[in-house]
Amino acid sequence: MFVLDTIVHRLKRGRETMAYPRGPAPALPDRHGGALRVESGKCPDDCHACVAVCPTQAITPRAGQGITLDLGRCLFCAECVAACPHDAITQTGDHRMAVRRREDLILGEPGKEEVRLAEPLDAGLRQLLGRSLKLRQVSAGGDGSDEAELNVLSTIGWDLGRFGIQFVASPRHADGLVITGPVTQNMELALRKTWEAMPEPKIVIAVGAGAISGGPFAGHPEVKDGVPSTLPVDLFIPGWPPHPLTILDGLLRLLGRLKEKAKPAET
Amino acid sequence: MSSDSPFALLANATSVRWADVPEWPLAEFVRRTAAELDRGARLCAWFGVPEGGDTRVVAVIAFDADNTLAVGRSTPARGAYPSLTATHAQAHLFERELWEQHALRPEGHPWLKPVRQSLGGAPALRDFFRVDGREVHEVAVGPVHAGIIEPGHFRFQCAGEEVIHLEIGLGYQHRGIEAALVGGPHRVTASQMETVAGDTTIGHATAHAAVREALAGTEAPLRAQWLRVIALELERLANHTGDLGALANDVAFLPTASACGKIRGDFLNLTALLCGNRFGRGLVRPGGCRFDLEPERLAWMTSRLETALAEVEQATAWLWDAASVRARFEGTGTVFAQQATELGLVGPAARACGLVRDVRYDHPAGWYRLAPMPVAVWPGGDVFARARVRWLEVQRAGQLLREQLPAAPDGAMHGSAADAQPDTLAVALVEGWRGEVCHVALSDAAGRFRRYKVVDPSFHNWIGVALALRGQAISDFPICNKSFNLSYCGFDL
Numbered sequence A: 001m002f003v004l005d006t007i008v009h010r011l012k013r014g015r016e017t018m019a020y021p022r023g024p025a026p027a028l029p030d031r032h033g034g035a036l037r038v039e040s041g042k043c044p045d046d047c048h049a050c051v052a053v054c055p056t057q058a059i060t061p062r063a064g065q066g067i068t069l070d071l072g073r074c075l076f077c078a079e080c081v082a083a084c085p086h087d088a089i090t091q092t093g094d095h096r097m098a099v100r101r102r103e104d105l106i107l108g109e110p111g112k113e114e115v116r117l118a119e120p121l122d123a124g125l126r127q128l129l130g131r132s133l134k135l136r137q138v139s140a141g142g143d144g145s146d147e148a149e150l151n152v153l154s155t156i157g158w159d160l161g162r163f164g165i166q167f168v169a170s171p172r173h174a175d176g177l178v179i180t181g182p183v184t185q186n187m188e189l190a191l192r193k194t195w196e197a198m199p200e201p202k203i204v205i206a207v208g209a210g211a212i213s214g215g216p217f218a219g220h221p222e223v224k225d226g227v228p229s230t231l232p233v234d235l236f237i238p239g240w241p242p243h244p245l246t247i248l249d250g251l252l253r254l255l256g257r258l259k260e261k262a263k264p265a266e267t
Numbered sequence B: 001m002s003s004d005s006p007f008a009l010l011a012n013a014t015s016v017r018w019a020d021v022p023e024w025p026l027a028e029f030v031r032r033t034a035a036e037l038d039r040g041a042r043l044c045a046w047f048g049v050p051e052g053g054d055t056r057v058v059a060v061i062a063f064d065a066d067n068t069l070a071v072g073r074s075t076p077a078r079g080a081y082p083s084l085t086a087t088h089a090q091a092h093l094f095e096r097e098l099w100e101q102h103a104l105r106p107e108g109h110p111w112l113k114p115v116r117q118s119l120g121g122a123p124a125l126r127d128f129f130r131v132d133g134r135e136v137h138e139v140a141v142g143p144v145h146a147g148i149i150e151p152g153h154f155r156f157q158c159a160g161e162e163v164i165h166l167e168i169g170l171g172y173q174h175r176g177i178e179a180a181l182v183g184g185p186h187r188v189t190a191s192q193m194e195t196v197a198g199d200t201t202i203g204h205a206t207a208h209a210a211v212r213e214a215l216a217g218t219e220a221p222l223r224a225q226w227l228r229v230i231a232l233e234l235e236r237l238a239n240h241t242g243d244l245g246a247l248a249n250d251v252a253f254l255p256t257a258s259a260c261g262k263i264r265g266d267f268l269n270l271t272a273l274l275c276g277n278r279f280g281r282g283l284v285r286p287g288g289c290r291f292d293l294e295p296e297r298l299a300w301m302t303s304r305l306e307t308a309l310a311e312v313e314q315a316t317a318w319l320w321d322a323a324s325v326r327a328r329f330e331g332t333g334t335v336f337a338q339q340a341t342e343l344g345l346v347g348p349a350a351r352a353c354g355l356v357r358d359v360r361y362d363h364p365a366g367w368y369r370l371a372p373m374p375v376a377v378w379p380g381g382d383v384f385a386r387a388r389v390r391w392l393e394v395q396r397a398g399q400l401l402r403e404q405l406p407a408a409p410d411g412a413m414h415g416s417a418a419d420a421q422p423d424t425l426a427v428a429l430v431e432g433w434r435g436e437v438c439h440v441a442l443s444d445a446a447g448r449f450r451r452y453k454v455v456d457p458s459f460h461n462w463i464g465v466a467l468a469l470r471g472q473a474i475s476d477f478p479i480c481n482k483s484f485n486l487s488y489c490g491f492d493l
Helices: A002-013 A049-053 A079-083 A123-129 A145-152 A185-196 A208-213 A244-254 B026-038 B089-102 B177-181 B189-193 B198-216 B222-250 B254-275 B295-321 B323-329 B337-343 B347-351 B383-407 B457-468 B474-484 B488-492
Strands: A036-038 A059-061 A067-070 A089-091 A133-139 A165-167 A176-180 A203-207 A235-237 B008-010 B014-017 B042-051 B054-063 B068-074 B080-082 B105-107 B136-141 B153-159 B162-169 B424-432 B435-443 B449-455
Touching: A002 B254, A002 B295, A036 A067, A049 A059, A049 A067, A049 A079, A079 A089, A133 A145, A133 A185, A145 A176, A145 A203, A145 A208, A145 A244, A145 B198, A176 A185, A176 A208, A203 A208, A203 A244, A208 A235, A235 A244, B008 B014, B014 B198, B026 B042, B026 B054, B026 B068, B026 B080, B042 B089, B042 B424, B042 B435, B042 B449, B054 B089, B054 B424, B054 B435, B068 B424, B089 B105, B089 B337, B089 B457, B153 B474, B162 B457, B162 B474, B177 B189, B177 B449, B189 B198, B198 B222, B198 B424, B198 B435, B198 B488, B222 B254, B222 B295, B222 B383, B222 B424, B222 B474, B254 B295, B295 B323, B295 B383, B323 B383, B337 B457, B347 B383, B347 B435, B347 B457, B383 B474, B435 B457, B449 B457, B457 B474, B457 B488
Parallel strands: A133 A165, A133 A176, A176 A203, A203 A235, B080 B105
Antiparallel strands: A036 A089, A059 A067, B008 B068, B014 B424, B042 B054, B054 B068, B136 B153, B153 B162, B424 B435, B435 B449
């Protein structure tokens, strides 16, 4: 009886994996706001209202006029959006924000109002990987939330396995290393050893503001201010923590599985 | 009874003038603290405050039955003192921490070694406890584990499959949170408090906000206190649901594992509905909350909550029905009530040993004063009991939300910010989903933080995991560990 009940309930639940990326992306929560857009051309000379409210000093006055905003340090609290009297900093509602180069997260200069989304890995490496990407995850001072959002990708709603992407137990089996947290002094050795144990070629992915820049812990003597101080990074995924959709977008973008340039459906 | 305690008495989320906290020479202070613990008090925090090259030791204790907290302190001291741990095991990590941070040596401490100290690249774990014998072998696991999980080192002493002793070495996640708070609050402080333990964002943010408000002698508006309770119970629902699924996964019972993985996300999305972030980042701030739950959003949340609660009820019904699950859960990883009492365990881990211990009931603050919460207790102390307590708490959190969502008080979400009073000590306890979150702040003459102490429930409870493994097959480690599901970063700070 019990076994049959379980099967019946399971059938009733039906297929729960989302349609994305073939179908539209699920909507971000309306108060999430998504990636930021910075138009420093709108800033008057003497206004630095946003600089004073940013908890992580992600916003710096630009030589000449306006400001730049580092999305790699951003905690997405939107205090700056509220503080800006000139609509120079706005929320795009866009979940996509993964980039290949650190400087592509710096917003504000003319022509660089938004993030410059990640280009795929080069064709040779993609051919080598084929339809599979095995990742090893290391938390180096992560607070458990970035890790939770990575774990979510393996649940039935997201089903990361359908893209051939899988988290593996051994660095020997891994094509890439996914790192969360600001890289604490006390994890530096273990992180480095994990990276060294991986066969070449190897990819490094930094997930969350902590791993990209140290986040709110930047400047603490106990942390290394993110992965770039320790290892070369191939993909930066901003967020505090990043929404699972942002992480998935970054991984698929890296593998060249996303071609679209248009924004996802408005909600 | 606390009424004749020589310590300064105070209620949860209130403050006391530093000058009014009674003081004794350190050895006498240890004896006084021991006497209070002997008559039923519980150690919430024990830490040092630097003063002129010496260190004062501060104890925050809880008389749960009297709904009262108490604070005492030593006169400035240095060097060695008679260990409290020698007679009261619940002080064991606090005294190690005090020794590491302030070089006060507890004479007679049975296992004095660093807690988070760095060797540069790795924590200074020193020698592990070792069992000798021809049949004994040692198993070392971590810091990097075979999953997406935080780092820690586990050292097992085994005879065949059986674990004789487990020692847990942490410190890998140390981010210097307490040191950075001295001289604060800083602009980044509220964000750092939300990430002490990322899955307890609301718990730690609420404790921090309460401590700041108590220092200032204010309270957040009632509507903000109401919303903090809504968010805290949503956090509890998400994490308990996730843990029930993970426990099912560890005994290869996939229907519940799959369903709960998804439903956990549904609860996180309710928090995101509230503030945009699935973990509640940016919601709770000293003085109030940054977002409101307007009528339309409230109605939406209520209906989505009902769906998720019905689904988790169904998904866990499969779990409790399955004989194979019960066979793996029952009698596995037992911690006895006496051990839990002596070691000062908190949260569901303590309640699963039959201890009636819950901040929401014993020391209600904020909206819990108006929304009483029954304590979910189950005897047994095994994996089954810890799973069962979580399920009871899912039900009660659901019931509380059903009652409280329609009961919102009118008013503002944010009060006016007030400055901290000088030379004042404030204490806030919050029952996070893992147990007691304790924040203690001491202001200086200018109202800045002179000392800030954070105690995550994991700090009390990791020793419980080690005890649960004694006499257990080492292959049961994952399920025992998951039944506690403690925080590494919350411990390491």
